[in-house]
Amino acid sequence: MSEVIVITSGKGGVGKTTTAANIGTGLAMLGKKTVVVDTDIGLRNLDVVMGLENRIVYNLVDVIYGNCRLKQALIRDKRYNNLYLLPSAQTKDKTAVTPEQMIKLTEEMSSYFEYIILDCPAGIEQGFKNAIAGASRAIIVTTPEVSAIRDADRIIGLLEANDVTQIELIINRIRPDMIQKGDMMSVDDVIEILAIHLLGIIPDDQQIVIATNQGVPLSGRNSPAEQGYINICRRIIGEEVPFLTFDIKKGIFRKMTELFRS
Amino acid sequence: MLFMARNNLAKRKSGSVARNRLKTILLSERMDCSADTMLMMKNDLVQAMDKYLPVDRTGIQIQFQQNPPMMLAQIPILQEKDSRKDYVKTV
Numbered sequence: 001m002s003e004v005i006v007i008t009s010g011k012g013g014v015g016k017t018t019t020a021a022n023i024g025t026g027l028a029m030l031g032k033k034t035v036v037v038d039t040d041i042g043l044r045n046l047d048v049v050m051g052l053e054n055r056i057v058y059n060l061v062d063v064i065y066g067n068c069r070l071k072q073a074l075i076r077d078k079r080y081n082n083l084y085l086l087p088s089a090q091t092k093d094k095t096a097v098t099p100e101q102m103i104k105l106t107e108e109m110s111s112y113f114e115y116i117i118l119d120c121p122a123g124i125e126q127g128f129k130n131a132i133a134g135a136s137r138a139i140i141v142t143t144p145e146v147s148a149i150r151d152a153d154r155i156i157g158l159l160e161a162n163d164v165t166q167i168e169l170i171i172n173r174i175r176p177d178m179i180q181k182g183d184m185m186s187v188d189d190v191i192e193i194l195a196i197h198l199l200g201i202i203p204d205d206q207q208i209v210i211a212t213n214q215g216v217p218l219s220g221r222n223s224p225a226e227q228g229y230i231n232i233c234r235r236i237i238g239e240e241v242p243f244l245t246f247d248i249k250k251g252i253f254r255k256m257t258e259l260f261r262s
Numbered sequence: 263m264l265f266m267a268r269n270n271l272a273k274r275k276s277g278s279v280a281r282n283r284l285k286t287i288l289l290s291e292r293m294d295c296s297a298d299t300m301l302m303m304k305n306d307l308v309q310a311m312d313k314y315l316p317v318d319r320t321g322i323q324i325q326f327q328q329n330p331p332m333m334l335a336q337i338p339i340l341q342e343k344d345s346r347k348d349y350v351k352t353v
Binding site: 144153 | 284
């Protein structure tokens with residue numbers, strides 16, 4: 001029994017691809033046979049985040065067109081032998097594939113893998129429709145910004161209209177210091193507005209940039225963001241894990257006012 | 263008093279500004295009710311009120327709330343005279 005999970009957001013640049021790479025890697029670390037699929041045809045990215053760009057021979061469009069077998073296009077990860085990547089095509093565009101073909105592809109993959117993670121392109125056009133076609137579960141990535149949350153809300157509506165019933169939220173790039181100052185929406189604010197189940201929170205973390213530069217997801221030995229991703233993976237496989245809390249260095253003034261308030 | 267002032271200041275912080283703007287945007291989008299429609303609705307509401315009470319058109323605020331879904335209209339009424347005094351006079 002395999003689970004097909006689409007990582008989507010509507011807005012670009014909120015961390016879909018990074019999230020797909022980290023969740024894929026995390027699930028593999030937890031011993032699950034996992035494939036991450038780049039469905040962004042024409043704008044291939046997941047391969048570089050995973051550090052597998054030099055190994056690509058065939059791609060998703062080749063498999064769908066029958067130019068090669070699925071196993072020929074799958075690339076095994078450098079570190080985890082139960083993790084695979086199905087890269088996207090760089091020379092075609094989104095219209096090269098139909099939702100029906102994507103459903104057929106995910107069905108074929110589900111006999112080999114426990115988890116199929118689909119990295120969805122930004123937008124709500126053909127690429128989005130292709131990516132969600134075969135999915136039974138969706139993870140929405142957003143940041144605590146007005147534009148990203150607005151797009152996330154639209155995506156939730158579209159997913160529900162397309163019968164994707166299990167929809168969960170990841171709030172990315174949280175800045176606890178800014179939330180404390182009141183200059184960023186809190187996790188509770190975002191959940192209240194979007195009214196969906198929270199899967200996890202990822203703090204803004206330099207280590208993610210470093211890991212992406214190196215092409216090695218989850219390499220930073222428990223940096224806050226990586227801990228967040230590992231917690232998310234544990235929740236995906238059904239474990240109950242408490243949400244991250246953040247210690248913020250308090251100035252003397254804030255300490256004093258809190259003392260007076262209590 | 264100092265703490266109350268601080269609280270009031272915190273209410274205007276950009277985080278809560280963002281939250282309130284989003285709530286309005288999303289509710290109007292979910293109801294498929296555009297900014298133009300909202301303006302028309304606002305004008306109709308004011309006209310209806312204006313038939314019976316003098317309305318301060320400059321101070322009207324319309325907000326949407328999510329849970330439960332609700333439209334909150336704040337329509338200030340011009341208070342030029344105190345009707346209780348009229349009442350006393352007529353009696």
